[in-house]
Amino acid sequence: MRHKKAINHLGRKDGHRKAMLANMASSLIMHKRINTTVAKAKALKTYVEPLITKSKEDTTHSRRTVFSYLKNKEAVKELFGIIAPRIADRPGGYTRVLHTGFRQGDGADMALIELVDFNEAALASAKAEARKATRRSRAKKAEAPAAEAPAEEAKAE
Template sequence: MRHGKKFNHLGRKASHRKAMLSNMAASLILHKRISTTLAKAKELRKYVEPLVTRAKEDTTHNRRIAFSYLQDKEAIKALFGEVIEKVANRPGGYTRIIKTGFRLGDNAEMCIIELVDFNELMLKEAKPEKKKTRRSRRGSGKSAESTETTTESKSEGADEATAEVKEEKAPKTKKKAAEPKAKAEDKPADDKAADGDTDSDKEAKSE
């Protein structure tokens, strides 16, 4: 009975299944992308991703365990070399499955399984994530700076407005200051006229 055995046997004996997944994992590591059926790709993902995680720590023990699964020296070199250099900062999810339709003949669902960090087209299309911002009732530093700048601009605008008002008022004061001078100039003329009258009176009297 197979109670509780939920993995996909892929229609093969255990030894055949193990050899097939080993060969597929080595091919995926060497070529970075292979085409296969969707069922095999899902099983291969569960087979190869733990090996990539283990390869992040390069020790003799981990190399021997990886070799027991892959049985390929070139695949081990690639796994502990170029693959880990690109995958080092990724916490998991090293592979991607892309469905490609159905196979002619048996109509099996086909797909491409690839290593995520080696697909340059998708890496270019990926946009940088926006930083998450939290809203709070307290003003943040940026808001405080913005309020300071706004208050400074307002104060500058107010200063400019007061300066313009003063300039407008200044000519009026000048006019007012000019009027007393004119009156002062008129007074001496009147005084001179009065002096002229007195002189004429004196001359008449002398005659």
């Protein structure tokens, strides 16, 4: 029975699992999105989100702590230099797991894991929706005073 066994061992020994998650986390940080199985994506999410939270505070201690997990100097630079400033005001939920179907060879459930603030397509559509809403509200406000102006002129006469 697996009662109170929260971690998914992913069919690997401890050292292999830690090395795999460190490599996947480095790849995610460097490329902003990676394609993997759903089980690995969920395990990676629990592995990388605390590291991203740690990167919000740029101190020597936090850099060394994150480096001990990632074991990749370039990934640490990317995380603290580029990613941390963009997620500074986000209170959590830095990654998104999107199911993409099944792998051709063995039918494994595949997923795309990505950093939320680095998906340009989603950010562009969100900005477009915000602009549309603003235009509509401004257009209504602009029409309202124009409609009232002739009525006020008629009263004045």
